Amino acid sequence: MATPYHLKVVTPEHVVWDGTVTEIIVRTTEGEIGILAHHLQIISPLVPHIMSIYGEDGQVTPLAVSGGFIEVQDRGVTVLADAAELASQIDVARAERARQRALERLNTGASSVEVDIARAQRALARAENRLKLAGQGMGIRVTASTH
Amino acid sequence: MAGGGLQEIRRRIRSVQNTQQITRAMKLVAGAKLRRAEERARASRAYFAEIRAVTARAVERGGLHHPLLETRPEERLAMVVITSDRGLAGPYNTNVLRRAQAAMSASSARVKEIYAVGRKGRDYFRYRNVPIAEEFVGLGDDPTYRQARAVADEIIRRYLNQDIDVVYLAYTEYKNAMTHEPKIIRLLPVEPPPAAETQGPLMGYVFEPDPREVFRDLLPRYVEMLIFGALLESKASEQGARMTAMDNASKNADELIRRLILLRNRMRQAAITREIAELVGGAEALK
16 A cells, blocks of 8 residues: 655645645656656646545546646645546536537638647647546446446 | 696605616616636735745745846836726725825836726826826726736836836725725735745755746746735625615615605695695685
């Protein structure tokens, strides 16, 4: 049994997670890392991804994170997320709209301004990330009902 | 003429009563909104405390290697002022505007400009011919992080362009429903939070991939969060100030109505007495 440690996931709007875990897997700008207790102290930006949280009871909670930071310290791990949602908290319709909007902006190429393209790409990444997690949940339900 | 003055007083009583209904309603609404604003301000404090601590540690360990951390001579100053869109909030807007104005006057910067968040601030500085670089109005009762980011994006862009050398933020800190304090903090260059808040050994802290990259992502977010926190604090202060102001207004109306009713009764009694006197006088004359 892995040593438990304290994880805190906060967004500007609220605290998403504040409790003990045994392992988390996050994707930083440098790639995916798994963090167990006594991990090296680091600070790194996160890209939009689905973070996995392993609870003490062995249960895995996936969390859609829309970018932010992770800071690993001896006394615990803090994830400063721009936004973070559990599968059940994702507004699928809204994410879908955001995805369409971002795609339109990228496809029409109406604005050749670099900033706008970069922004649309980031919006697209966030929307797809949310939809992916929401989709996973649905996928499980679908397979369960067909068998 | 007997009823003339009396009529006038009755009309005033009704008028004050109507006004009181409005102030009472506004007080109740402000009270409900205050609870919500308070709750949101509270909910954001965890993130704020964390990003403050992370920024402090990161700056302490990563050194001052980022354009947003480098100070320049304060030639061109920008002041972000957070006020409300609507009035009837007691001294709320006046206090923060006066504070901002004083700070601007005290500065020796050659160019001074305003980023007005809220209509009241925009109108105040526009009236005084202070250049307004950008205005953000109609933010509503629930400021969003996105709105804070819009402000942050703009000032960071202009700071990196070297259009402005220093950016301050004037907002109202919320203490409780009765007490709010106008405050000024520096947004840019980023003022690292005091290192005293950090703890633990300084070694063995790795920036992935390197401090520059981390700062590039971290510092704008810190600025965004300073603004977002200020928006929430100011909103709670505004609702608190409005609630207090409307409570006072309702109490004043009570007092005013009480006095007017007293006056009305006295006048009515005087009119009756006069009529009786006239009647008696008339009867006497007939004898």
